[in-house]
Amino acid sequence: MHELYEKLKQYYPLGELTEQRNNLAFITLKQEQLRPVLLHLRDKENYTHLVILTAVDWLEDNCFQLTYLLSNRTNATDIGLRLMIPRDNATMESIHDIWPTAATYQRELREMFGIDFPESPRVNEDFILEGWNDIPPYRRDFDTLKFSEETFAQRPGRETKDPAEHMKQKLYPDGA
Amino acid sequence: MKEELEKRIIKGPDGLEFEVEPLRDYYCEAPPTVMPAAYSKIVEDLFNWARSESIWILGFGTGCGAIEMRPLMTPRFDAYRFGVQWRPTPRQSNLFIISGYLSVKTLKRVIRSYEQMQNPKYVIGLGSCTINGGMYWDSYNTIKRLDQYLPVDLYIAGCMPRPEALLAGFADLKKLIRSGKAEGANEYAEKFEWYKANQKRVINDWDMPDYNW
Numbered sequence: 001m002h003e004l005y006e007k008l009k010q011y012y013p014l015g016e017l018t019e020q021r022n023n024l025a026f027i028t029l030k031q032e033q034l035r036p037v038l039l040h041l042r043d044k045e046n047y048t049h050l051v052i053l054t055a056v057d058w059l060e061d062n063c064f065q066l067t068y069l070l071s072n073r074t075n076a077t078d079i080g081l082r083l084m085i086p087r088d089n090a091t092m093e094s095i096h097d098i099w100p101t102a103a104t105y106q107r108e109l110r111e112m113f114g115i116d117f118p119e120s121p122r123v124n125e126d127f128i129l130e131g132w133n134d135i136p137p138y139r140r141d142f143d144t145l146k147f148s149e150e151t152f153a154q155r156p157g158r159e160t161k162d163p164a165e166h167m168k169q170k171l172y173p174d175g176a
Numbered sequence: 177m178k179e180e181l182e183k184r185i186i187k188g189p190d191g192l193e194f195e196v197e198p199l200r201d202y203y204c205e206a207p208p209t210v211m212p213a214a215y216s217k218i219v220e221d222l223f224n225w226a227r228s229e230s231i232w233i234l235g236f237g238t239g240c241g242a243i244e245m246r247p248l249m250t251p252r253f254d255a256y257r258f259g260v261q262w263r264p265t266p267r268q269s270n271l272f273i274i275s276g277y278l279s280v281k282t283l284k285r286v287i288r289s290y291e292q293m294q295n296p297k298y299v300i301g302l303g304s305c306t307i308n309g310g311m312y313w314d315s316y317n318t319i320k321r322l323d324q325y326l327p328v329d330l331y332i333a334g335c336m337p338r339p340e341a342l343l344a345g346f347a348d349l350k351k352l353i354r355s356g357k358a359e360g361a362n363e364y365a366e367k368f369e370w371y372k373a374n375q376k377r378v379i380n381d382w383d384m385p386d387y388n389w
Contacts, residue, residue, distance in 0.1 A: 129317065130281050131381030137316045145314040151378060152320045155308040 053105035239276025327360035
């Protein structure tokens with residue numbers, strides 16, 4: 001993994017390398033470097049499979065982190081590319097021309113996080129949520145509990161107990 | 177409204193043009209009506225006995241509970257010995273098992289399927305998700321009370337209930353049907369407005385007819 005990182009670094013300005021396991025590492029990079037690095041990994045280093053494209057909402061830093069996880073099937077190693085994009089009007093370049101499967105991930109991110117991928121096929125169509133008119137539900141400032149209480153009828157009588165306290169009460173009712 | 181439901185002119189293969197209005201041509205506009213009981217109690221009891229002995233389930237798994245139906249179909253639990261069997265289409269079935277959590281997107285399909293079933297029809301809510309939301313109690317996309325949207329005859333509690341619980345549920349449902357208490361379809365017809373209002377409150381993009389008969 002380290003060798004690959006050094007090799008890549010000769011061509012592209014890269015951020016730090018995080019080695020999680022022998023066969024899994026993450027590289028941080030800038031938004032502009034993504035496409036050349038992806039193409040290099042796919043065409044020259046045999047990372048031919050896009051495993052997942054996912055996002056993390058860093059609400060406090062006001063940015064989204066995108067992770068592109070690639071897999072090399074011949075030597076069974078995975079490499080993840082991480083980058084940060086600003087949270088306001090979040091837009092990212094689409095990679096559906098490199099891996100067509102990315103279009104599905106991008107459609108999901110558009111719906112769940114509100115990250116736009118212009119020119120990605122069918123990116124603005126409803127995916128899982130139909131007729132959603134609130135802020136995207138995977139954003140951390142979306143309050144799911146409040147939303148579900150307001151939207152869906154609840155059955156009265158549901159109560160939640162702290163397991164430790166409840167068992168203490170039940171086993172030692174005298175408080176011993 | 178969906179594009180395919182709008183009124184339009186269609187050119188047939190023979191070159192003739194004709195007008196299609198799907199809502200009028202393909203759907204029955206009339207809301208459901210209450211089906212009266214048979215003319216005498218003993219005949220109605222006979223009907224109910226027959227209904228209870230041929231419970232045909234719609235093969236529509238909405239959530240994780242659908243996995244419990246596979247062992248029921250196969251020799252280990254073999255629900256067929258109780259007159260219970262699974263059918264591929266709503267037209268042939270009279271029992272709808274809502275198996276677990278129901279997302280808003282699935283609810284729309286469930287309503288369509290339920291309305292296409294013939295009277296008399298029954299609904300079983302399987303698992304705690306259909307009762308009070310279960311482990312999805314704070315989810316943004318699953319309903320918490322099934323009986324707000326469809327008339328439920330019977331709930332089977334658990335997460336998930338075992339196939340034995342389902343068999344016990346079928347036995348209880350048979351008792352309900354025989355005693356004439358499983359009148360969900362009539363209840364749906366009576367309180368149609370109320371059910372529709374509840375359904376439309378959660379389904380924001382209502383793009384189908386009000387009654388999908």
